[in-house]
Amino acid sequence: MSAEAVVEIRDLTKRYDTVTAVDQVSLSVRRGEVYGFLGPNGAGKTTTLRMLLGLIRATSGDLTVLGRRPGDAGVLARIGSMIEGPAFYPFLSGRANLEVIARYAGTGSARIDETLETVDLASRGGDKFSTYSLGMKQRLGVAAALLKDPDLVVLDEPTNGLDPAGMRDMRALIRRLGDSGRTVILSSHMLGEVQQICDRVGVINAGRMVVESTVEELRGDSELVIRATPADVVRATLDQLAYVQSIRTLDGELRLRVDERHTGEVTRALVLAGVDVREVRRIDRQLEDVFFEITAKELSHADAP
Numbered sequence: 001m002s003a004e005a006v007v008e009i010r011d012l013t014k015r016y017d018t019v020t021a022v023d024q025v026s027l028s029v030r031r032g033e034v035y036g037f038l039g040p041n042g043a044g045k046t047t048t049l050r051m052l053l054g055l056i057r058a059t060s061g062d063l064t065v066l067g068r069r070p071g072d073a074g075v076l077a078r079i080g081s082m083i084e085g086p087a088f089y090p091f092l093s094g095r096a097n098l099e100v101i102a103r104y105a106g107t108g109s110a111r112i113d114e115t116l117e118t119v120d121l122a123s124r125g126g127d128k129f130s131t132y133s134l135g136m137k138q139r140l141g142v143a144a145a146l147l148k149d150p151d152l153v154v155l156d157e158p159t160n161g162l163d164p165a166g167m168r169d170m171r172a173l174i175r176r177l178g179d180s181g182r183t184v185i186l187s188s189h190m191l192g193e194v195q196q197i198c199d200r201v202g203v204i205n206a207g208r209m210v211v212e213s214t215v216e217e218l219r220g221d222s223e224l225v226i227r228a229t230p231a232d233v234v235r236a237t238l239d240q241l242a243y244v245q246s247i248r249t250l251d252g253e254l255r256l257r258v259d260e261r262h263t264g265e266v267t268r269a270l271v272l273a274g275v276d277v278r279e280v281r282r283i284d285r286q287l288e289d290v291f292f293e294i295t296a297k298e299l300s301h302a303d304a305p
């Protein structure tokens, strides 16, 4: 993957009277990656994406998309987006809706079959839009975004309101888009979703960017959970093991950062020290846990006098 930036945002701010919807946000999205823009409701995701697409003007800050300013006609021709829900004619078929959009956008209808295929709607393209499930409607929205054969695809909450099967299909579709070399930015407040499909994520909270990193970095290493007694002997024993990187206590359990290959040695050391070992297991941190940790920390900083 090339490190070339497709989107570069520096100190972007958007104010509405007394509300600062986006507060000095900086982020960059690289060519070919699936980037997850994460945050709770009202965090400023849609506002940022609208500035990116040139739909609204920033109050201050710098923003370049595909090397140019947002809203530039040459740039818009290379971006496909689905923002704030797709709007289609209910009485027309999915295919006819795409034909209307293609005519309006001047892209010609040559790509309609291909895009219906990409979003898995080829067999239902002739059916009326009103007969589609929510998942199919959302996928038709993605098809509309793909008509221009865009380099950059921007999807605002693409899995919103979908049932588990609809989410799975949308996830697979987004991953396929990423694998085909397009750059994808999607916003979501559903962390489990993002964890499965994104290469990197940016977390925004109350208008401010909190962290930007790969999903792996954000989750960190897995931890070793230990339940054993007596606590003082357990702690003294673990403190002597040089390969244990850190020890913390959570909900009465010890959680260790330690390379997986040392798991057996940790258990042996405890048993040799005469400790009563009740449980040793590995857990992967979920993005959900990390997200709540980060946003809670941010909120407590914001509340501080």
Ligand SMILES: Nc1ncnc2c1ncn2[C@@H]1O[C@H](COP(=O)(O)OP(=O)(O)OP(=O)(O)O)[C@@H](O)[C@H]1O
Binding pocket: 016, 019, 020, 021, 022, 039, 040, 041, 042, 043, 044, 045, 046, 047, 048, 189
């Ligand atoms: N046109 C507007 N006028 C005034 N305030 C606005 C306007 N648009 C957005 N806001 C405010 O800016 C903040 C960020 O809103 P935004 O829609 O960007 O959040 P979001 O992260 O997309 O949330 P959601 O997940 O709920 O869509 C909110 O407090 C919202 O009320």
